[in-house]
Amino acid sequence: MGLTALRLAGAISALLFGMAPHPGQVTRARETPSPVQFLNEMATRSAFWxxxxxxxxxxxxxxxxxxxxxxGVVARDLGAFLWLLADGFGPWEAATLYEPEPDWAPQVNRDLAAIAEQFAPDRRASAAAIIAQATQxxxxxxxxxxKLCR
Structure with missing residues (x-):
């Protein structure tokens, strides 16, 4: 996995948030890294910590x-994040699993599962396991x- 997988994750994240992906969608790693690298450009952020x-x-x-x-930490790495998406969870659903929307139920996405299989076959797990591992x-x-917000 590399920049191609990173761009892919940004595009997928953008689609989950209802935005059309564009070239600036994924912030590339900088020479001087910041604490997070964002996967989308909205007020709500999915980011690499x-x-x-x-x-x-x-x-x-x-x-x-x-x-x-x-x-919330929703996945331990990009590979796990791709499987989270494939299992029908977006970052918001993963972070707010304790307060799900009343009528929401995850829907497995076979297309995203194929992408996850291609880029991270060794990271395959259920969304529940991915969230639990990241939280743990x-x-x-x-x-x-x-503490940073105070």
Whole structure:
């Protein structure tokens, strides 16, 4: 996985948020990295949290920063994020699983599953497992973000 997979994730994320992808949709890794690399350009953000020093961007956890204060680590890396999407979950659904919309039910997307299989066959897991693994690895993410906002 590399920049192609990163661009793909940005396009998928954009489609989930109802935006047409454009060339600037995915912020490329910078020479001087910032703490996050965004997958979309809306007020609600799906981003890579650069918390693993020396690791590639696609190996960093994917986080959700909602426009109304919702936060969460939704996947441990890009490969897991692709499988999360394939299982019918977007970043918002993954981060707010504790408060699902009343009539919402995930719908497996076979096209996204084929993409995930191509780019991350070794990361295959259910959305529930992906969310649980990410939450377990980074249990203090929300507290970390809240401290930055004070």
């Amino acid at each position: 650069l918390v693993r020093p020396g690791r590639e961007l696609v190996e960093q956890p994917v986080v959700f920063l909602g426009s109304e204060g919702e936060t 690895e980074f249990p203090d993410f929300d507290d970390t973000i809240m």
